[in-house]
Amino acid sequence: EAQVTQNPRYLITVTGKKLTVTCSQNMNHEYMSWYRQDPGLGLRQIYYSMNVEVTDKGDVPEGYKVSRKEKRNFPLILESPSPNQTSLYFCASSTAGELFFGEGSRLTVL
Amino acid sequence: DAKTTQPPSMDCAEGRAANLPCNHSTISGNEYVYWYRQIHSQGPQYIIHGLKNNETNEMASLIITEDRKSSTLILPHATLRDTAVYYCIVRGGYSGGSNYKLTFGKGTLLTVNP
Numbered sequence: 001e002a003q004v005t006q007n008p009r010y011l012i013t014v015t016g017k018k019l020t021v022t023c024s025q026n027m028n029h030e031y032m033s034w035y036r037q038d039p040g041l042g043l044r045q046i047y048y049s050m051n052v053e054v055t056d057k058g059d060v061p062e063g064y065k066v067s068r069k070e071k072r073n074f075p076l077i078l079e080s081p082s083p084n085q086t087s088l089y090f091c092a093s094s095t096a097g098e099l100f101f102g103e104g105s106r107l108t109v110l
Numbered sequence: 111d112a113k114t115t116q117p118p119s120m121d122c123a124e125g126r127a128a129n130l131p132c133n134h135s136t137i138s139g140n141e142y143v144y145w146y147r148q149i150h151s152q153g154p155q156y157i158i159h160g161l162k163n164n165e166t167n168e169m170a171s172l173i174i175t176e177d178r179k180s181s182t183l184i185l186p187h188a189t190l191r192d193t194a195v196y197y198c199i200v201r202g203g204y205s206g207g208s209n210y211k212l213t214f215g216k217g218t219l220l221t222v223n224p
Binding site: 004035037040041042043044045059088090092097098099100101102103104106 | 152153154
C-alpha cells in the first residue's frame with residue numbers, strides 16, 4: 001500500500017531537547033516536504049526536497065533542519081525545540097502530480 | 111507560487127451539489143490548480159487537479175475559467191463525510207524547474223448539513 005509514514009505520531013518534550021521526526025515513503029517519490037499546521041494559520045511549508053541531497057527552505061524554516069540521504073526518508077530535526085514549535089506536523093511526498101500526506105505528528109514543547 | 115483566495119466557510123445541504131470557488135488571478139501559464147481537503151486533523155487528501163480544461167474524477171469536478179483566473183470545485187452530491195477544509199493551490203508543473211514552495215492558505219471550511 002502506498003503510504004507516507006511519520007513517527008512519532010505524538011510527542012511531548014521539553015525546551016532544548018533535540019528531537020527528530022522521521023518520515024518515510026514507499027512510492028519512490030523524488031519530492032518530499034514538511035509542513036506545520038497551527039490554528040488560524042493553515043498549512044505552512046517548512047522545507048522541501050526535490051531529490052537526494054537536494055533540499056530547500058519553505059516559508060517557515062527557522063528552527064528546523066532536514067536531510068535527504070536516501071530517497072525514501074526525509075527526517076525533520078529540531079535541534080533545540082522551543083514552545084513556539086508546538087504544532088501539528090505533516091510530511092508529504094510527490095512525483096509528477098498529487099501530494100501524498102502522512103497522518104501527522106503532534107508535537108508539544110513545554 | 112501564485113496566491114489563492116477562498117471564502118473562509120460555506121454550508122451545503124446533504125445530497126446537494128457543493129460549489130467551492132477559488133480565485134487565482136496571478137496564476138501563470140505553466141501552473142496547475144490543485145484541490146485538497148483535510149478532515150479534522152488528518153493528513154490532507156488529494157481531490158483533483160487541472161491546467162486549462164475542466165476535469166472530473168470519482169470524487170469531484172473542477173471547472174477552470176477560460177482566463178484561468180478562477181476555478182470551482184464541485185462535489186456533485188455532498189454527504190456528511192464531505193465536511194472538511196478544502197484547499198485550493200496553484201503549483202508549477204514538474205518539468206522545467208518550477209517553484210516548489212507550495213502555499214496552502216487557510217482554505218474553505220465546508221459544512222454539510224443533514
